[in-house]
C-alpha cells in the first residue's frame with residue numbers, strides 16, 4: 001500500500017530562524033538549475049584556516065534509505081568539546097576566485113550520498129537525469145513540487161567523515177550483501193525535515209496510483225496491495241505501519257486519508273512525540289487531509305497517476321516490441337511509482353506571536369484554521385532517481401510472481417483496497 005515513512009526531525013543546532021520561515025523554499029541557489037553537470041563547480045573540504053571556521057559546518061547523520069544516506073549540516077562549534085566534530089566548508093570554484101558558501105546557506109540543505117551498487121545510479125546520473133528526464137514531466141504547472149538538486153564534489157576528508165558515522169553499525173544492505181557509500185560526490189537538496197515548534201513533515205510513498213496493466217481482469221487487489229500481501233505472507237519485509245491503498249489515496253477518499261494521516265502522527269509507544277511543539281494535532285490532520293483529498297496534493301497525485309499510466313500502458317510482462325522508447329518509459333513509470341512525497345504543515349499561532357515580523361502568517365488552506373491557529377500545508381517530491389535499466393528483470397520477476405501465485409486475487413478483511421471496494425465488485 002502507499003505508506004508513511006518515518007520522516008526525519010532536524011537537529012536543534014541545524015535550525016536557524018531564517019530557514020524556519022520557509023525551509024523548503026530556500027532562496028539560496030548553488031548552481032543554475034538548467035546546467036548539465038559534468039565538472040563539479042561546488043566542492044566540500046575540511047576548513048584549514050582560522051578565518052574559514054566562521055563559515056564551517058559539521059555533518060550530522062539524518063536518515064538512511066535503501067539506496068542513499070542523508071546528512072544534515074550544522075554550524076561548526078569552535079568551542080565544542082567533541083574533537084571528532086570536524087569543520088568543513090562548502091565552496092564554489094569561480095573563474096577568478098574561490099567563493100566559500102555561508103554556513104547558514106548550507107544548513108538549509110541536506111547532503112544525500114548514494115550507496116554503490118551496479119543496480120543503483122550514481123549521484124551524477126541522478127542529477128543529470130533529474131534535469132533532462134524528470135523535470136520536463138512536471139513543467140505543466142507542477143514544477144514547484146520538485147526540489148532543486150546541486151551536484152557537489154566531496155574531498156577525501158569529507159568522504160571519510162561521512163563514512164565514520166557508520167563505524168559502529170553497518171549500512172543497510174539487500175539480503176545477503178553488504179553496502180558501501182560512494183562518497184566522491186553528493187547531492188544538496190532543500191532540507192524538508194520537521195522543525196519542532198514550527199513545522200511538521202510526514203513522508204508518504206504513494207506507490208502505484210493505478211492498477212498494474214498486467215493484473216488479471218478479476219483482480220481483488222491493486223499492484224501495491226498485492227505486493228504488500230505477498231511480502232507480509234513471506235515475512236520478507238516488516239509490515240509498514242499506517243498504510244493506505246494508493247488507489248484510495250489517488251481518488252481522494254477523505255475518510256481513509258484522515259485515518260492514514262492521524263495514524264502517522266500518533267505518539268510513540270512510550271508516549272513521547274517524534275516532533276515536539278505541535279500545537280493542535282487535530283488541526284494539522286484536518287489540514288493535511290484536505291490538502292491530499294481535495295487540495296493541491298490531490299491534483300499532484302492525479303498528475304503522477306497519469307504519468308505512471310502514460311509511461312507504462314502495457315505492463316512489464318507485455319512491453320511493446322515496436323516502441324523504441326519502451327524501456328526508457330517503463331523506467332520512468334517505475335521511478336514515479338517509487339518516489340516520496342514530503343507533506344509539510346507550517347503553523348502560526350496569533351495568540352502567542354511576538355515574532356510576526358520575522359515570520360509572516362501563512363496563507364491558509366481549507367480546513368486549516370482553528371481559533372488563533374492557522375496552518376499552511378505544502379509538499380515536495382523526493383527520490384525521483386531515474387531507475388536503472390538493470391532492474392528490468394527484477395520487475396518482470398516480481399510481476400510474474402504476483403500473477404502466478406495469485407496475489408492479485410486474494411483480499412484480506414480490512415485491507416480497503418480500491419480494487420476490491422470498487423462499486424459493483426463482488
Ligand SMILES: O=P(O)(O)O[C@@H]1[C@@H](OP(=O)(O)O)[C@H](OP(=O)(O)O)[C@H](O)[C@H](OP(=O)(O)O)[C@H]1OP(=O)(O)O
Nearest residue numbers: 065066067205227237334335337338387391395398
Ligand atoms: O518493488 P516495490 O514496489 O516493492 O518497490 C521497492 C521499494 O519497496 P517498497 O514497496 O516501497 O517497500 C524499496 O523500498 P524499501 O527498500 O522497502 O524502503 C526500494 O525503494 C526499491 O527501489 P530501489 O531498489 O531502491 O531502486 C523499490 O523497488 P522498485 O520496484 O521500485 O525498483
Ligand SMILES: Nc1ncnc2c1ncn2[C@@H]1O[C@H](COP(=O)(O)OP(=O)(O)OP(=O)(O)O)[C@@H](O)[C@H]1O
Nearest residue numbers: 008063064065066067068070189190191192193383
Ligand atoms: N530533502 C530531504 N530533507 C530531509 N530529509 C530527507 C530529504 N530527502 C530524504 N530525506 C530523508 O532521508 C530518507 C532517505 O532518503 P531517500 O528516500 O532519498 O533514500 P532512498 O535510499 O532513495 O530511499 P528508499 O529506501 O525509498 O529507496 C528519507 O526517507 C527521508 O527520511
